[in-house]
Amino acid sequence: MASTNRRPPMVCCPEHPDSPLVEDYHAGDMICPDCGLVVGDRVVDVGTEWRTFSNEKDTKDPSRVGAAENPLLDGSDLSTMIETGPNLATDEFGKPVYRNRRTMNSADRSLLNAFREINQMGDRLNLPKMIADRASTLFKQVQESKSLKGRSNDAVCAACMYIACRQEGVPRTLKEICAVSKISKKEIGRVFKLILKTLETNVELITTGDFMSRFCSNLGLSTRIQKGATHIARKAVDMYLVPGRSPISVAAAAIYMASQASNEKKTQKEIGDVAGVAEVTIRQAYKLMYPKALDLFPKDFKFDTPIEQLPTQ
Template sequence: MIATDPTSMSYDEHGNPMYKNRRTISSADRALINAFREIGNMGDRLNLPKMIADRANNLFKQVNDGKALKGRSNDAIAAACMYIACRQEGVPRTFKEICAVSKISKKEIGRVFKLILKNLETNVELITTGDFMSRFCSNLGLPTSVQKAATHIARKAVDMDLVAGRSPISVAASAIYMASQASADKKNQKEIGDIAGVAEVTIRQAYKQMYPRAHDLFPADYKFHTPVEQLPTQ
């Protein structure tokens, strides 16, 4: 028999011994602890309030308890849960932004995100172009006038059904490109794509759909530095 040294034990508030042997923690509990730690780290790197990490933790536990995504990486599930929690709390982040603070690729986060929505009875609010516009323009160092014009352009393009099938992020990026090209603070497609997390070709394709109606997309009071007629055609 091997006796336990009582001086090495910790006790709870009721005087009961608390054992710290890792073998007493089940593998399921260990997976939860590790996932919650990873979610907390992602939240810290994104400078998000704790309530968003808490929501992501609850989502992860639902997925974990349901065993619907058995075989998927817990880190991928944690990243997708953080993405969903951000959207539900009204501070959406792109797949690229979640990817940057996790070990998971954008493609895998997107794949697991769809599986979670399919297997859990959870909803995410519809993302609009305006959700990203302020952050993207700020990160690009663009003035408020360009941001307002880009927001107007994106909304009008959607209302006029010019960008059917395009994601809100790609529409926002294309609208920023159009607005900036008409201003003195021009940004190219690569600069915008790096911030928005979309490929240059994606911006170019959406822009080409919008360009023929550019005259109708700008706000009536927009002060052009470069006239519409001189904007890039693609």
């Protein structure tokens, strides 16, 4: 079976077929240099429309295509605005000049400001860009629903970042979100609940293991202490020793117990500063766990301080 693929005919001068054609981009013509015959017209100039000062002459210049479009914006296209009036700009031949202008409505401007705030929060929290993108998508969905009118965009941005972190499996505490935003913890929690109700979505419940590795790393504790604290926190939850306590306070109390039984002792204040938990909260959770300390530690844990000598509070 014969192939149906055919090469397009080569453009050449009928009188001088071997002569290389000259492209005149100003006029948009292809001219034969021997006889001056215009062989082709309407040649598209793929170069830039302005001067560039790049030293890399052998690479392609992408300046002509402009900036990348943001799919989260409604008016991200380039529109042509025709200028009218007595002060109409003209070229050297007296023809009107048509300019492409980037137009943006107030809604897109508000979205851009919100996306910028979300990206800044992600940078302060050292989060990957996909977390900020998820938060930006949540913010746009909230804006389109128009159910949170009257709430400040900063509060919605902070709540969206909190939800995105939990949905992506890298949860952050409300205090951590509060520290990188201008909104109080109470307001972020209130908007967080409203967003979940508005978007009819849910988030996974946070556990002590979600924060354990990060807290131990920030405290400079070894892997042995981290494994012991993780086991202690999980057993305390399974044995219902800390009912009603937040996973963050349970994780902090477990780290305190594991560190006190090792040679890498940390105070309640040091742990509280990293976990964002008050010392009294850690103390209360620790007092609930201390009577069952023997059952909480893993069997292979190496004690530098016996359980009998652990602090009682």
